[in-house]
Amino acid sequence: MARLDGKQAAQEYLIEVAKSMVQAVYKAPLTTGRLSIQTEIISGDDLVPIIEVMGKLAQVSQFILWDYMALKENCEAGNPPVLVLIGADGTVSDMAWNCGACGFPTCKEFNAYAKENRGQGLASEGPNCNWKVLDAGIICDWAAATAWQHNVDNRVQGSTGSAAATLGYLPGCSRILGISLGPCKELVWYSRDVMNRKFSYEDYINTMFRTIPTNFMTFAGGGKPAMKTIDKWWEENTYLSWGTEEAAEERLYEVIMEISEIVDKYGPQIAAKYKNK
């Protein structure tokens, strides 16, 4: 009689759940019925390049910092998630619906524009046909729902998808989302207890001051409301102002350069697999 360690078995079974998610992707009902889909399941050491790229992006984006830290901490604790990559190419509208959702009166004009202007945004390539984008949403939702029905915590992420796209995963796909799957425990990707004590109260409240300043504003009738950034806010007036932040733009440029070094390191090895196909 075989004896299996339950936790280890559950961890190993993540790959099976990931396969089941991918099956759901291909089975999902679509509006166009003609979405070009690619999927890949990444686990173990193959997560390292993705974590490295996210580590760089984390320096300029808070939501990527959150995903990066949760991913890294879980891996370091010996509970790595499995990453399911779901990609689709939405840059060609082959339906000739001429619906106008993209802003062009015909698909032909959109296709011509998209061919000339294909480029990279912060989380996706584009331009994309909105019906293809919608279908890409459906397939991703079905993958996440499959994981949920298997009782595995998961989260659809632009962050892991972008990092994978940057490294050259799923070539030809304009839209790649990652779904971090597991590890097998409660609330890995929501609430995220691995993040406990990583940030101070001041870190959180400063984020709130920056992101929802209207919540902390004084009487606006004077035309220049002060910010209530301390308890006895009337004793020290602080104000919001706006302007360009050149340092932040320079930092973004540096990060892009650093990421390209990581891509040079791992890119050829990742690309090789697609060449052999």
Add this chain to the structure above:
Amino acid sequence: MNKHDDFQGREYIYEYPPYSPQDLRRREGTLIAARLMTNAALTAPFAGGVSHVEAELVYGEDAQEQIAQKIEELAYTNKVWEEMFKYEAVMIRESDALIFLGSRMAADNALDAGCGMCGGKPDCSYFYDRKNSKYGLVDKTDRRTETVIKGPLCSARVNDLGFAVGSALWMATRLLVDARPFASIGMAGQKLGYCKNSGMVIGIPVATLSKNPYVDINPDYHLINMTKVLENSRKQYITPRTVTTFDYRKWIPKRQEEK
């Protein structure tokens, strides 16, 4: 007498004839499923977490007929839609209910994250350059458009709408209810004012018939379908009767050996 002392019931349920009491009891069940599908859609994830998907549940012969006719109208505006939309109009008539899901933000309240999905640039210029806007606030009062949908749309919002549609469809499969996402129903519904705040609308017809009405479709489905066949059978049967008369009380024709 207490509340549950006379708790008893007997409900005969069958799908035929359409809209008969036994069929309406069946449709009640579909509506429960459709409501759960709608709720599932609203639990789907959104980029940035903010909800912007609105839903509308529509059922009944008159409403479904109006939507079917609007789809037929759209069918003739685009050659590639013609056959497909005419077929889908039949499916709308055969459905038990329709769910509309739309994004309230896709047309005028972008995610503003520079994701690149709409225009392939690390900013939102593709969207805003084609909109009438000030300080990133979109003025959508000019509703003139030569296309069915007035684009461009924030594709991140459209992607979210896909999540919502996916969750509704997922719930349908769990409940063994037939449903599919249709562009035709969405566009017709949007034109008729369903999900009135939305820049893009998807329609999901729902049915619990023995035969899934959205698959296994024969050619010329707008001419050859259950309703048409039944109507023509009625026509064909009644006409020959008018020329085969006798007084059944006095004489009924018999085969030779039965005489």
